[in-house]
Amino acid sequence: MIEGIEKYEITQNFKIRVVKSKKFKTDLIGLFLLRPLNDKEASQLALISRLLTRGSMKYKSAKLFNDKLDEMYGAVFISDVVKYGEKITMHCKIQFPNKRLVESENILQESMKFLKEAVFNVYHDGNSFNSEFFEQEKLKLIEEINSRVNDKITYAVDRCIEIMCEKEAFSVYHYGSVETVKSLENEEVYSYFTEILKSSPIDILTIGDMDFDEIHKLVIKNFSDVIPAEVVEIPCQQFCEEEKEVKYVSEKMNVNQGKLTLGFRTHIRYDDPLYEPAVLFATILGGGGNSTLFRNIREKESLCYYIFSKIEKFKSVMLIASGIEIENYDRTLKLIVEEVDKLKRGEFTEDDINVAKEVLVSSVKSLTDYPNSFINYYYSRELTGSEYNENRIIDEVMNVTKEEIMEAGNKFILDTVHFIKGDELNENQ
Amino acid sequence: MKINEIYDAKLDEKIFHIPHPSGLDIFIYPKKDYMKKYAYFTTKYGALYNEFIDESGNEIKLPMGIAHFLEHKIFEDEEGDIFSQFARLGANVNAYTNFASTVYYFSTVNNFESALKILIDFVTTPHINDENVEKEKGIIVQEIKMYDDDPNWRVYFNGLNAMYENHPIREDIAGDEASVRNSFPKDLMKAYDTFYTPDNMTLFLIGDFEFESIKKHVLDILPEAYLNKKGNGKIILKNEKKEVNKALVEMKMGVPIPMFNFFIKGDEASLDEKNFKKSMINRIALDYMFGKSSEFYNINYENGLINGTFGYEYSYGLGYSYFNFGGESNDSDTVSSKILQEIDKFNAEGIQSDSFIRIKRKIIGRYISSFNSIQYISNTFINYYIKGINFLNFLSIVESISEEEVNNAFKFDMENKITLSKVI
Numbered sequence: 067m068i069e070g071i072e073k074y075e076i077t078q079n080f081k082i083r084v085v086k087s088k089k090f091k092t093d094l095i096g097l098f099l100l101r102p103l104n105d106k107e108a109s110q111l112a113l114i115s116r117l118l119t120r121g122s123m124k125y126k127s128a129k130l131f132n133d134k135l136d137e138m139y140g141a142v143f144i145s146d147v148v149k150y151g152e153k154i155t156m157h158c159k160i161q162f163p164n165k166r167l168v169e170s171e172n173i174l175q176e177s178m179k180f181l182k183e184a185v186f187n188v189y190h191d192g193n194s195f196n197s198e199f200f201e202q203e204k205l206k207l208i209e210e211i212n213s214r215v216n217d218k219i220t221y222a223v224d225r226c227i228e229i230m231c232e233k234e235a236f237s238v239y240h241y242g243s244v245e246t247v248k249s250l251e252n253e254e255v256y257s258y259f260t261e262i263l264k265s266s267p268i269d270i271l272t273i274g275d276m277d278f279d280e281i282h283k284l285v286i287k288n289f290s291d292v293i294p295a296e297v298v299e300i301p302c303q304q305f306c307e308e309e310k311e312v313k314y315v316s317e318k319m320n321v322n323q324g325k326l327t328l329g330f331r332t333h334i335r336y337d338d339p340l341y342e343p344a345v346l347f348a349t350i351l352g353g354g355g356n357s358t359l360f361r362n363i364r365e366k367e368s369l370c371y372y373i374f375s376k377i378e379k380f381k382s383v384m385l386i387a388s389g390i391e392i393e394n395y396d397r398t399l400k401l402i403v404e405e406v407d408k409l410k411r412g413e414f415t416e417d418d419i420n421v422a423k424e425v426l427v428s429s430v431k432s433l434t435d436y437p438n439s440f441i442n443y444y445y446s447r448e449l450t451g452s453e454y455n456e457n458r459i460i461d462e463v464m465n466v467t468k469e470e471i472m473e474a475g476n477k478f479i480l481d482t483v484h485f486i487k488g489d490e491l492n493e494n495q
Numbered sequence: 496m497k498i499n500e501i502y503d504a505k506l507d508e509k510i511f512h513i514p515h516p517s518g519l520d521i522f523i524y525p526k527k528d529y530m531k532k533y534a535y536f537t538t539k540y541g542a543l544y545n546e547f548i549d550e551s552g553n554e555i556k557l558p559m560g561i562a563h564f565l566e567h568k569i570f571e572d573e574e575g576d577i578f579s580q581f582a583r584l585g586a587n588v589n590a591y592t593n594f595a596s597t598v599y600y601f602s603t604v605n606n607f608e609s610a611l612k613i614l615i616d617f618v619t620t621p622h623i624n625d626e627n628v629e630k631e632k633g634i635i636v637q638e639i640k641m642y643d644d645d646p647n648w649r650v651y652f653n654g655l656n657a658m659y660e661n662h663p664i665r666e667d668i669a670g671d672e673a674s675v676r677n678s679f680p681k682d683l684m685k686a687y688d689t690f691y692t693p694d695n696m697t698l699f700l701i702g703d704f705e706f707e708s709i710k711k712h713v714l715d716i717l718p719e720a721y722l723n724k725k726g727n728g729k730i731i732l733k734n735e736k737k738e739v740n741k742a743l744v745e746m747k748m749g750v751p752i753p754m755f756n757f758f759i760k761g762d763e764a765s766l767d768e769k770n771f772k773k774s775m776i777n778r779i780a781l782d783y784m785f786g787k788s789s790e791f792y793n794i795n796y797e798n799g800l801i802n803g804t805f806g807y808e809y810s811y812g813l814g815y816s817y818f819n820f821g822g823e824s825n826d827s828d829t830v831s832s833k834i835l836q837e838i839d840k841f842n843a844e845g846i847q848s849d850s851f852i853r854i855k856r857k858i859i860g861r862y863i864s865s866f867n868s869i870q871y872i873s874n875t876f877i878n879y880y881i882k883g884i885n886f887l888n889f890l891s892i893v894e895s896i897s898e899e900e901v902n903n904a905f906k907f908d909m910e911n912k913i914t915l916s917k918v919i
Contacts, residue, residue: 139860355578
């Protein structure tokens with residue numbers, strides 16, 4: 067339950083959102099910094115997000131930094147980057163137990179101060195990051211990017227996107243690339259960081275049992291000297307390089323199970339009236355145990371254990387992903403495409419629609435149970451220029467008709483079919 | 496009917512416990528202002544129970560992975576559309592099998608009572624036949640292959656397999672392709688009849704509902720035929736030696752950076768409060784030696800021997816316990832010997848008092864924070880309940896731990912108790 071949300075627009079580039087919810091044991095403060103997505107910026111931001119956890123001018127080592135968090139009753143500080151279509155953000159958040167539950171009257175004040183210190187006072191020596199930290203984190207980030215293949219389910223979907231959108235910024239991996247990270251120089255990244263802190267949109271979102279006015283004053287007190295002065299437009303290239311023919315790409319990896327991913331262009335942006343119908347189309351198709359893909363490809367044909375579809379909200383793309391026996395590639399692909407076509411022809415029931423609506427409405431309502439997900443969702447709504455209004459969001463879903471779902475689905479065009487298969491098979495796929 | 500109240504005054508959290516005369520333990524946990532409600536129907540029957548003594552005293556051995564196979568097949572009724580029935584109510588149903596239990600659960604915003612009835616009905620009335628068992632094999636084989644491609648999963652289970660000689664923890668939870676192909680309805684029904692009985696099960700309900708009305712509803716819908724069942728299955732655990740079975744196991748998967756799990760085999764644990772406290776003592780000692788603030792972590796992170804994937808745990812259950820350290824490293828042999836050196840140093844020097852206070856404080860804070868997540872708290876409560884522990888005693892147990900107890904955590908003989916599992 068949300069008791070209220072207060073907004074403070076300090077400048078066009080620095081906003082505060084205070085979400086009041088008393089049911090949680092913790093409070094959460096998040097700082098979001100927005101940038102355009104490209105390989106260079108993603109690589110730099112990913113590296114910076116890791117350097118922030120290594121130490122600040124006040125806590126000059128990871129040990130001192132983490133000792134301080136432990137003392138604040140195991141407060142958790144995270145910083146990471148997240149992709150929103152052709153934009154990218156750095157999220158820095160601190161979560162800590164609410165003061166009513168611990169013997170620390172000032173835990174909120176201390177946490178706010180810590181967040182400011184961690185982001186705006188990183189360990190540096192005038193014009194560069196601590197050089198040891200910088201070189202170490204560079205190597206770690208390269209390792210991390212290389213290790214993404216270990217999570218085959220996510221990797222398969224990411225690869226399909228990379229191939230499908232190879233000429234678009236969206237294909238950039240959110241941690242950038244090994245080559246670019248390797249080439250980064252300390253002074254260059256440090257100067258980039260100090261520059262973007264001054265010129266990028268920054269949002270502070272909090273959620274918990276905290277007083278509106280108290281948060282407002284605390285943010286101003288701690289951040290007044292770093293409020294970005296210049297208003298800078300974040301350039302956002304939003305274009306699609308459409309192929310006329312479906313791309314079929316298969317890659318060999320050391321796997322037991324083949325990973326099949328289909329990428330569709332939906333041609334429906336998040337602010338299009340057909341966006342909700344498009345989401346319903348994807349939900350009826352592959353959103354859980356009642357979906358047509360689950361019922362047919364898994365339950366009826368026993369071809370897979372997992373299969374799902376999802377819409378990339380910020381990129382007008384739908385993906386279908388599954389893990390299958392490598393030799394079942396042709397048959398599964400044919401059956402999946404048939405299921406998509408059946409929905410396009412309207413071969414689904416009112417019951418299917420109602421179930422899909424229930425799924426979406428439940429997920430909107432239950433967002434308020436998860437503090438971190440809630441502020442992420444709230445932030446992403448604001449990025450699309452739409453307000454968070456639970457009732458309106460639910461109405462928008464509930465009012466969708468079967469015709470609209472078909473109309474949306476018929477704009478979906480298959481763009482790329484990607485398959486990861488084992489080493490031993492020949493390439494005639 | 497008797498009702499016990501489990502209460503944590505500091506957190507102001509209250510759980511009602513109804514010990515039903517049938518043996519079924521019912522827990523009702525009203526959680527105000529949460530939108531989602533969850534129900535968990537759990538049997539104390541998991542992958543460790545492949546060999547057991549049935550009600551008539553016969554020794555039974557079923558194919559590996561049978562508990563997990565049964566989990567799949569419970570999702571079957573006359574129409575075979577359990578998922579859709581829940582979906583129509585806006586509910587999301589799922590299940591998981593681990594070493595000691597099989598858990599069926601759903602979450603929903605609306606229609607909680609109707610969904611609860613479906614949950615109880617499908618778990619208490621199996622529809623298992625040759626045809627639907629055959630059909631399921633393809634799905635489970637794909638599930639196994641999915642895990643076979645996960646190096647984090649493999650490095651862990653390969654290590655357990657090497658460390659233990661007889662204990663069933665050495666087998667994968669889902670079995671392997673051959674054991675799945677060799678599972679039949681009669682095996683599944685034998686397991687079902689023995690372990691899916693009220694005296695072996697718990698029902699845990701959490702959400703923003705009123706205790707009295709939910710209690711009445713639950714008691715009304717429990718089927719009479721189910722309540723009269725008795726199982727009396729007893730797990731067979733063969734003698735397990737104190738030493739590890741194999742000290743080294745290596746698998747080639749072509750990972751970018753080699754992975755390791757480094758195990759220290761512990762004593763056979765029993766499921767009581769003493770072992771729970773021991774696990775908390777170990778957690779403090781591990782955090783001190785290997786946590787983000789430790790010398791070990793920082794020196795080896797900085798010199799590149801380990802990276803951010805490094806982690807550690809102490810785990811225990813029916814007849815087993817072990818320490819496990821894992822992550823990515825190009826030289827896991829050196830990591831292993833440094834872990835042992837660190838333990839030697841700890842045994843000589845003990846924990847520093849300020850660190851002891853700091854770590855306790857962190858553990859208490861994390862415990863408090865964990866009550867944000869009703870899923871986490873439900874799963875944890877059930878897991879500990881199966882281990883004979885009331886999880887809401889956590890704080891008082893942690894607070895009762897002394898420095899001296901932590902200093903003694905690693906004072907045991909480690910000779911021949913080390914297994915290193917590598918995936919390269």
